[in-house]
Amino acid sequence: MVAMEAVAAVMRWRLLLVLSAAGLGALGVPQPPNILLLLMDDMGWGDLGVYGEPSRETPNLDRMAAEGMLFPNFYTANPLCSPSRAALLTGRLPIRNGFYTTNGQARNAYTPQEVVGGIPDTELLLPELLKKAGYVSKIVGKWHLGHRPQFHPLRHGFDEWFGSPNCHFGPYDNRARPNIPVYRDWEMVGRFYEEFPIDLKTGEANLTQIYLQEALDFIKRQQAAQRPFFLYWAIDATHAPVYASKPFLGTSQRGRYGDAVREIDDSVGKILSLLQDLKITKDTFVFFTSDNGAALISAPKQGGSNGPFLCGKQTTFEGGMREPAIVWWPGHIAAGQVSHQLGNVMDLFTTSLSLAGLELPSDRMIDGLDLLPSMLQGQLVDRPIFYYRGNTLMAVTLGQYKAHFWTWTNSWEEFRQGIDFCPGQNVSGVTTHTQEEHTKLPLVFHLGRDPGERYPLSFASIEYLDVLRRITPVVQQHQEALVPGQPQLNVCNQAVMNWTPPGCEKLGKCLTPPESVPEKCSWPH
Template sequence: MKKLPLWVLIAALPISLLLSCTERSKETTSEPPNFVFILVDDLGWTDLSSFGSNFYETPNIDALAASGMKFTNAYAACPVCSPTRASIMTGKYPARMEATDWFGAPQPDNVDKHWTKDKPLLPAPYLEHMKPEEKTLAEAFKEAGYATFFAGKWHLGDEEKYYPEAQGFDVNIGGYHRGGPYTGNRYFSPYDNPKMTNGPEGEHLPDRLAAETASFIEQHKDSSFLAYLSFYSVHTPLMAREDLKAKYEAKRDSLGLQDKWGEEGDRKHRLVQSHAVYAGMVEAMDQAVGKVLAQLEQSGVAHNTVVIFMSDNGGLSTSEGHPTTNLPLRAGKGWLYEGGIREPMIVRWPSVTQEGSESQVPLTSTDFYPTMLEIAGIELQPDQHKDGKSFVSTLKGSTESVHDAIFWHYPHYGNQGGSPGSAMRKGDWKLIHWYEGNRYELYNLAKDIGEEHNLAEEHPDRLASMKDELHHWVEEVGGKIPQPNPNAAKAQL
């Protein structure tokens, strides 16, 4: 017999018994918690003031961090968007789902039309959608009686059967197959998004998505809800409100900031946060977060709402305008170095997480699914979220590791210059296996967060042990391996 959540059992009690409890305050009732999940696109590890930025201003998110728990070793399951988003929805590593690249990237049979056509390796094949048979996080909450809402970027399939409303969300505002706001006036109305009506001319997309989320919260304040706000921000195209652009141009000049560049592979790499347009995009996103947090207070549900904040991959530092830097982390979006996968993460669980606390426990995006179910008192589903680990104990203050190891598999050439590879973190140690040239890099992140010193030759025993574990994991999840590209040899002739 299926185990029912505690709150369902309580709801079934005789009305006379329930009425005897009306003198207790809302804060002490056992009503099911609400959830607001905020996912930002392409936000780097140091793109928030509370995570180290001295240029971008993010007072609302900083206040969220001050009222909850900040995680400094939180990871996306992939250095690009779609796979990470699927990992949150399913609790599985992208490699297990055969969904290892952003949906729309080249396949091995059409790479001849892509800039990587002469690279030494063909990209591994991948599914360009999240499988409909996956029981999503939203479906699990909907089954438990929650109202479910989605707003913003989806990018998990190019047909209606893959869209949010087919994957457990009662409401979908703006979520379809595109990975960015590329239609209409892009970040400003008219948007010409088939899943969202146009607003007044000039309306700003992050504010609109926040307003839709706030409206849903107010409408469902007397019931249990899951609101999933998935910003298109701060993904390209790089566009900011004129007032914020002017603000950061003036701030950049007053601080005497100048663009500085390094190199990562064959790409130039931004070394200073000084991009005024990007800074304006970050602040506008922060203002939108503030609108949602304010609505929780106004609707009287903040005390019983778990708020989660996360990014889907590292900040864009080596391509497409090079708008930010993730220093002291190496590289950024599209790379298996820390800059591509380590994310700013915050969780506020009222009366549980200690205000202003910080956790160094390594976690990854597969972990949200079982954690949220456990918080809500919904039965765990280990056959579904088989790669996720609940970190409820971490939220309660434990410093014990949740994972023995965390893994990545990205067998593709990234638009940002990254190469096909697999990686793992075990304790303070990180191993990267680059398939091109069959090379290995080993780093001690506790001593070398910037991954500057490859210790593979100095620690042969550790290297051998981690290699075996990584290879076993890739095989266990069915990871696809990139194959030699026959066109590469021809290109050298």
């Protein structure tokens, strides 16, 4: 009965929005809500006070959760940045949208500036579709879906952009490797470590403040014009090398990483306060999450916390895939709620289209779930979470149970060099340094009793056999129907790096590219 009421409520909402989009707003039909997606970079499940971080240094995010809904079981689509962002904006697994590599089994791949590929033209991105409902869209921060001209975010539905195509790694010498450009809309306006300095020694950078002002200005402009907006605020201060502005440096109990988190928390507070000042909180849907788990390889000085979960970024254990997630929509979502719905960043695509009164594309498989029934009516939908690493399905969660078909952290060679994705968390037979196959007898964990994935169920137990009977057909159906996209992350070429971004000639910032030599990208883990 509850499920039927939830579906009916969502259908009524969609009908109102369809009528609104048809121009009936003057009759009192509500306009579609503004959509604000706050995507953090390498922030872990355990980094917020509301998730148990002991320093309690995130009062604004904690208040956001108290006034909204917390999702403790929310996942990314991949344990790495680029594929998870592609999944969020397309509603599709990276194996479908092309953000993976076939250069090795179960290899994590992303878009450093030598990668030739990017988001394919055949993929439909969220801002493209939202245009049909009259939305104006802006991305602030890291794009990471390809830096060559055909992959520019304004070619894929966004109307405005302030940010960078790649991570803020550097500084580089602009001879062997160029510094990463920062764009305003179509053209670069400078480069990291040049016009946009980051002091690696002190950690000082003003970027979060710049990104905050971009968000505030955009919201004010769209409200003044009475246009629904989509703001994708994808900032990167918590990705190593972490940074914060001077007023926040040295203020956290957690060191420099905590300084970055405190500044992000303060910025979120200012964004929510602006929505309140403009009296548009009931008209603005806000969702906060992260692109993947905390990078424990950079911890503790440059990385965050995944709470009780195993390992971190780069792995398909819970620490690499489970994310903090908060939704805030006063007047629609009651305060102080916790939803145990299994969620995924791909759901933000589907939920956003539902908010806008738009139908899903019918010509492709969409993996995202509409979370509005869970948010508005408390409905729980039984759905699987698939854990991919590159081209390999590593695990699946259904209900409280997670089955691993492959386990791997990284190679013994890397591990002996000090590259450790699971520091202090060795679990014999689980955190393996060779690719171990378990497809015949999956390793199964009950995540409610054992969130740290330390105690696999006995193969001989009735519980194990019952779980296998439930999970096996779900996986078979998924794999039989899967049509992988063309892999975008196989080819690298030094000549395609950010030597001559659009607008470089106006700034005297064009650099001489080397000879074009395409080669297979190397993805060690």
